[in-house]
Amino acid sequence: MATNASPTAGAGPAIVTRDLTRTFTTGRRRERRTVDAVRGISLSIEAGERVAFIGPNGAGKSTSIKMLTGILHPTSGTAQVDGLVPWHDRRRLAGRIGTLFGQRSQLWPELPSRAAYDMLAAVHGIDDRTAAGRVDELGELLGATELFDQPVRTLSLGQRMRCELAAALLHEPGILLLDEPSIGLDLVAKRRFRDLLVSLNRERGTTIFLTSHDVADIEIVADRTIIVNHGRIIVDDTVESLRRTLLASKRIEVGLHHRIDPTCIELLGTTVTEATHTRISLDVDTSATPVRDVIDALLDRLPVADLTVVDPPLEDVIADAYGDSE
Amino acid sequence: MSATAVERPARVPDGMRRELAGRVGRAAWRAGRAELRKNLANPGGLVVSGLFLLVVAGMLAALWSAAAEANGGAVAGYTAAALVWYVTISEITTISQRMQFIDELGDDIGSGRVETALLRPVPMVVLLWAAQVGGALPRLAACCLGGLPLAAVIAGAPPSWPAAALAIPATLLAVTINITGQHVFAAAAFWLRNARATWFVYQKLVFVLGGMLLPLEVLPDWLESIAQWLPFMAMAYVPARLAAGYVEPELLFVQAFWLVALATIAIIVFARGERRLVEAGA
Numbered sequence: 001m002a003t004n005a006s007p008t009a010g011a012g013p014a015i016v017t018r019d020l021t022r023t024f025t026t027g028r029r030r031e032r033r034t035v036d037a038v039r040g041i042s043l044s045i046e047a048g049e050r051v052a053f054i055g056p057n058g059a060g061k062s063t064s065i066k067m068l069t070g071i072l073h074p075t076s077g078t079a080q081v082d083g084l085v086p087w088h089d090r091r092r093l094a095g096r097i098g099t100l101f102g103q104r105s106q107l108w109p110e111l112p113s114r115a116a117y118d119m120l121a122a123v124h125g126i127d128d129r130t131a132a133g134r135v136d137e138l139g140e141l142l143g144a145t146e147l148f149d150q151p152v153r154t155l156s157l158g159q160r161m162r163c164e165l166a167a168a169l170l171h172e173p174g175i176l177l178l179d180e181p182s183i184g185l186d187l188v189a190k191r192r193f194r195d196l197l198v199s200l201n202r203e204r205g206t207t208i209f210l211t212s213h214d215v216a217d218i219e220i221v222a223d224r225t226i227i228v229n230h231g232r233i234i235v236d237d238t239v240e241s242l243r244r245t246l247l248a249s250k251r252i253e254v255g256l257h258h259r260i261d262p263t264c265i266e267l268l269g270t271t272v273t274e275a276t277h278t279r280i281s282l283d284v285d286t287s288a289t290p291v292r293d294v295i296d297a298l299l300d301r302l303p304v305a306d307l308t309v310v311d312p313p314l315e316d317v318i319a320d321a322y323g324d325s326e
Numbered sequence: 327m328s329a330t331a332v333e334r335p336a337r338v339p340d341g342m343r344r345e346l347a348g349r350v351g352r353a354a355w356r357a358g359r360a361e362l363r364k365n366l367a368n369p370g371g372l373v374v375s376g377l378f379l380l381v382v383a384g385m386l387a388a389l390w391s392a393a394a395e396a397n398g399g400a401v402a403g404y405t406a407a408a409l410v411w412y413v414t415i416s417e418i419t420t421i422s423q424r425m426q427f428i429d430e431l432g433d434d435i436g437s438g439r440v441e442t443a444l445l446r447p448v449p450m451v452v453l454l455w456a457a458q459v460g461g462a463l464p465r466l467a468a469c470c471l472g473g474l475p476l477a478a479v480i481a482g483a484p485p486s487w488p489a490a491a492l493a494i495p496a497t498l499l500a501v502t503i504n505i506t507g508q509h510v511f512a513a514a515a516f517w518l519r520n521a522r523a524t525w526f527v528y529q530k531l532v533f534v535l536g537g538m539l540l541p542l543e544v545l546p547d548w549l550e551s552i553a554q555w556l557p558f559m560a561m562a563y564v565p566a567r568l569a570a571g572y573v574e575p576e577l578l579f580v581q582a583f584w585l586v587a588l589a590t591i592a593i594i595v596f597a598r599g600e601r602r603l604v605e606a607g608a
Contacts, residue, residue: 071603111360
């Protein structure tokens with residue numbers, strides 16, 4: 001399906017920024033101080049790319065995405081999204097990009113989503129027949145056709161997010177800017193949402209720019225990751241490359257049936273981060289030792305009651321990134 | 327491209343401007359229709375509006391009837407029957423409003439919820455306005471269903487049928503002008519973030535200087551003169567005076583003037599407010 005007056009994959013940069021900076025002033029006269037939320041961010045994202053823009057809370061992700069959508073002026077620096085300067089052409093740009101801002105809804109809680117799509121179609125100048133066709137198509141793509149007819153307040157968060165995504169896609173934007181879209185979703189809903197974003201990108205060539213503080217968003221959705229902290233880009237690399245470096249570790253948490261001596265655990269390629277008599281936590285360097293081997297060894301040697309494999313916390317990834325960049 | 331060296335977007339061609347105007351009109355119609363559906367989906371709320379109108383208008387009608395009788399049968403030229411019709415219509419135009427909209431917009435701006443409205447290719451004020459008008463219509467109908475029979479029972483038929491006929495468009499205009507005025511006051515939220523005080527002041531201005539509680543002629547001369555030159559009189563006093571039997575069609579032109587004036591002010595202050603918001607940050 002063609003997208004709405006937007007760059008197609010490989011047609012050039014969808015988003016370009018240079019030294020984008022935003023400073024906020026807080027406090028009253030005598031206690032006035034400035035906070036540098038974004039400090040000179042420069043990036044170029046080609047049409048059709050899937051980019052995760054990640055960082056901890058307060059890193060400058062949301063401020064950056066607000067500037068890219070035009071709802072916030074930068075203090076200095078330049079940017080173009082789909083060839084438009086966002087803060088000069090906010091309304092025109094709104095017709096070319098799709099946005100999803102975490103928990104903020106485009107839908108009306110009391111009415112079915114279709115009522116909002118009806119209004120949004122008029123907002124974007126889409127005729128009724130075309131709009132009806134697109135809503136049907138999005139319903140199929142998102143597996144949400146039946147949800148569109150239910151009052152929004154009766155939907156679960158995951159279901160509502162699918163309806164929100166349909167609202168963001170109704171005008172077939174070439175660029176999707178998503179600010180923490182998976183926040184609050186349960187694991188199943190997160191997985192489904194991430195898969196949807198990937199299939200949208202593959203089927204329609206939609207450029208995806210996603211802010212998140214969830215490491216899984218990097219591995220599943222993105223093919224490129226930009227890590228920001230304290231308003232600056234500290235890593236801009238492909239996910240493949242990051243897998244070999246920053247994401248080359250997994251954490252395994254093990255619950256035990258009965259008490260053991262925690263000092264006796266030594267496994268090649270792992271670091272014990274926490275050990276009590278009934279609970280152990282290990283970091284696995286996956287470039288040296290496959291996770292499966294470690295799990296086999298643990299099951300073999302210990303009275304395992306439960307076992308969980310998780311991503312390392314984003315803070316640890318960033319700490320590693322800092323170490324590398326220094 | 328830079329934030330400091332400003333490059334303004336190219337001027338929008340006339341054809342595109344017309345297309346945009348049509349799009350804005352359709353979007354506003356649908357926003358209003360959705361709000362209408364929302365209110366119809368909540369019949370309990372409409373029943374409460376109608377009952378509240380019955381209680382308030384009933385009390386005021388009794389109060390003013392007693393005042394008229396004590397004053398030799400009329401107050402400021404209004405007979406007891408005329409006063410009953412006056413307060414019924416003035417209450418209908420006001421109770422069908424959701425004046426807490428001013429307060430809510432302040433909350434939306436303060437919390438950042440307003441961002442979704444900024445991310446649409448049509449002006450935010452138009453969609454907000456249309457939604458408020460759409461929401462007011464079923465409440466207006468509910469208030470009429472409660473209030474008009476009450477006035478007829480207490481005071482009999484309207485004092486003048488031609489004046490009553492004029493009161494119908496005047497009531498619709500009054501509701502629309504009130505909503506437009508709320509948008510002008512609500513825009514203060516772009517600067518103040520918390521618009522509760524603005525809401526409070528606006529309510530009181532409509533109640534007194536708009537002639538909701540009492541005909542403007544009852545006010546001291548100097549205050550009446552001021553009130554007659556303010557837009558609030560177009561929000562309650564005009565349809566109420568017509569319903570009280572005064573055949574004064576020129577009042578509809580006064581309302582039309584205030585509608586255009588307030589709409590222009592609302593568009594300007596919202597544009598400024600939005601600009602301030604995107605410069606300062608939501």
